[in-house]
Amino acid sequence: MASFAFSTIKPYSYDNSKNIDRSYRLKQESSLFGKTISIEKKIFSREVCDENPGLSISNVATKPAVIVPSKQDAENNRKLVAWTSVRQERWQGELHVQGKIPLWLNGTYLRNGPGLWHIGDYNFRHLFDGYATLVRLHFENGRLVMGHRQIESEAYKASKKHNKLCYREFSEAPKPDNFLAYIGDLANLFSGASLTDNANTGVVRLGDGRVVCLTETIKGSTVVDPNTLDTLGRFQFSDNLVVRMDPGTNERKVMGRVKCRGGPSPGWVHSFPVTEHYVVVPEMPLRYCAQNLLKAEPTPLYKFQWHPESKAYMHVMCKASGKIVASVEVPLFVTFHFINAHLERDEDGRVTAIIADCCEHNADTTILQKLTLQNLRSYSGQDVLPDARVGRFRIPMDGSPYGSLEAALNPNEHGKGLDMCSINPAFLGKKYRYAYACGAQRPCNFPNTLTKIDLTEKKAKNWLDEGSIPSEPFFVPRPGATEEDDGVVISMITDKNGEGYAVLLDGTTFEEIARAKFPYGLPYGLHGCWVPKT
Numbered sequence: 001m002a003s004f005a006f007s008t009i010k011p012y013s014y015d016n017s018k019n020i021d022r023s024y025r026l027k028q029e030s031s032l033f034g035k036t037i038s039i040e041k042k043i044f045s046r047e048v049c050d051e052n053p054g055l056s057i058s059n060v061a062t063k064p065a066v067i068v069p070s071k072q073d074a075e076n077n078r079k080l081v082a083w084t085s086v087r088q089e090r091w092q093g094e095l096h097v098q099g100k101i102p103l104w105l106n107g108t109y110l111r112n113g114p115g116l117w118h119i120g121d122y123n124f125r126h127l128f129d130g131y132a133t134l135v136r137l138h139f140e141n142g143r144l145v146m147g148h149r150q151i152e153s154e155a156y157k158a159s160k161k162h163n164k165l166c167y168r169e170f171s172e173a174p175k176p177d178n179f180l181a182y183i184g185d186l187a188n189l190f191s192g193a194s195l196t197d198n199a200n201t202g203v204v205r206l207g208d209g210r211v212v213c214l215t216e217t218i219k220g221s222t223v224v225d226p227n228t229l230d231t232l233g234r235f236q237f238s239d240n241l242v243v244r245m246d247p248g249t250n251e252r253k254v255m256g257r258v259k260c261r262g263g264p265s266p267g268w269v270h271s272f273p274v275t276e277h278y279v280v281v282p283e284m285p286l287r288y289c290a291q292n293l294l295k296a297e298p299t300p301l302y303k304f305q306w307h308p309e310s311k312a313y314m315h316v317m318c319k320a321s322g323k324i325v326a327s328v329e330v331p332l333f334v335t336f337h338f339i340n341a342h343l344e345r346d347e348d349g350r351v352t353a354i355i356a357d358c359c360e361h362n363a364d365t366t367i368l369q370k371l372t373l374q375n376l377r378s379y380s381g382q383d384v385l386p387d388a389r390v391g392r393f394r395i396p397m398d399g400s401p402y403g404s405l406e407a408a409l410n411p412n413e414h415g416k417g418l419d420m421c422s423i424n425p426a427f428l429g430k431k432y433r434y435a436y437a438c439g440a441q442r443p444c445n446f447p448n449t450l451t452k453i454d455l456t457e458k459k460a461k462n463w464l465d466e467g468s469i470p471s472e473p474f475f476v477p478r479p480g481a482t483e484e485d486d487g488v489v490i491s492m493i494t495d496k497n498g499e500g501y502a503v504l505l506d507g508t509t510f511e512e513i514a515r516a517k518f519p520y521g522l523p524y525g526l527h528g529c530w531v532p533k534t
């Protein structure tokens, strides 16, 4: 049986609503050929245009590889900048703001993502392979300074130095020169030496103020300076295990373990939700696959395999005792991102169930293949984005063996596309009403709207800039707010002309209140965090 070992970094005190407990981390350990493999999960982010000269710190162009647009894109003159390597290593400058940035919005939004998908003439194949590009939006007294910069991971530096891939990325692996090198590679895979430290998935602020970029390998955690975007170094955990971490320390403490119920290989966990007292651990039938881990060429599901016969489960761990207090079989599901979880109580206040919401892809793994760069770059006008919904799990806490999974609202409300979600952080683990995410206006090949979902009224309000690709809408609450949706939503957009801008939407009305054009369009980014002004 495979097992999960759990680790959480708990930098914030839970009850302080300003302190967002988003930086939980989970380490999956599994046994392959008698070796323990540890895979750590994050939680749960040139030319300067004339009117906007900015401050170009460095013009080290990244020599983007040649990207040929599809016939349809060429006809529509649609640019593919969201899926094209960032044009230069770094830039910083003040942006011209149209509209009004609220004066209370003082701090820095950081967004991380895989923004460089080639080394010399060699092009990566999957969205998740790219070297990390960190983008910074610094808001101060109604003004906005933008900056972006590549994270100086060992993997990135080595690829630049040797002009070839040197570490295993999500789907790319260095090609061994001969059989001996192949054997060496296998050894390096087991020791973890060949795994990437390219922290391209998310960024979190710890309770002590340190800012850490993350990916799904244990060595990926990288400390950065949120002001300069300097890479400060590897975040070295001082323990040799997995678990919960107090603010100001680098040491995690074991909380507990979850035994996978669906056979020898653990399910892929990209994120998981928590409540005040519980950690909810999903066990997807999309499982790690030993054979695929060893392959140099990508397989259809990369390092994973779909095992519907192994079933799907949700486990609930008590944070205090580490004990599993519920473990139920649920309908098959596919998700990257959990939105939130909260307790369900009966009239007497007794806990009856945990409700856990996620962006659920109708138990269909094809979304993983849809995220190849070739697919993203070859939109033909056909509606090819697989359907997704707010999947709501009900995990009974009375010992019943089965949980349920249903759409929390009619998916047509958000165009049957859904991913890259955020909520008001003060409602993490609590009963909540609103979620923000990317939705779809069809036809499309990727989520192309921003959507505000009202889980009580079961309605969504959608924002669209036709032909553009918006990144994860990030909610920042107004200090002193009493309403859940009192705040702003930040997103970065790459539009159909290949230009880019930051947009601010009012959290309540979901109307645009400000936008600020970037000097050039930026590649698509994933998850972000908020660093309040100190």
Ligand SMILES: CC(=O)/C=C/C=C(C)/C=C/C1=C(C)CCCC1(C)C
Binding pocket: 039, 114, 127, 128, 129, 168, 169, 170, 195, 196, 200, 201, 215, 216, 217, 293, 303
């Ligand atoms: C960007 C994103 O969402 C996911 C990134 C995932 C990565 C970089 C996964 C890397 C891995 C390896 C390099 C080998 C071992 C398996 C796995 C964790 C998939």
Ligand SMILES: CC(/C=C/C=O)=C\C=C\C=O
Binding pocket: 201, 336, 367, 388, 417, 418, 419, 420, 446, 447, 526
């Ligand atoms: C971009 C994405 C997952 C990112 C992982 O961090 C999923 C997009 C899904 C489309 O519906």
Ligand SMILES: [Fe+2]
Binding pocket: 201, 270, 336, 337, 526, 527
């Ligand atoms: Fe993610």
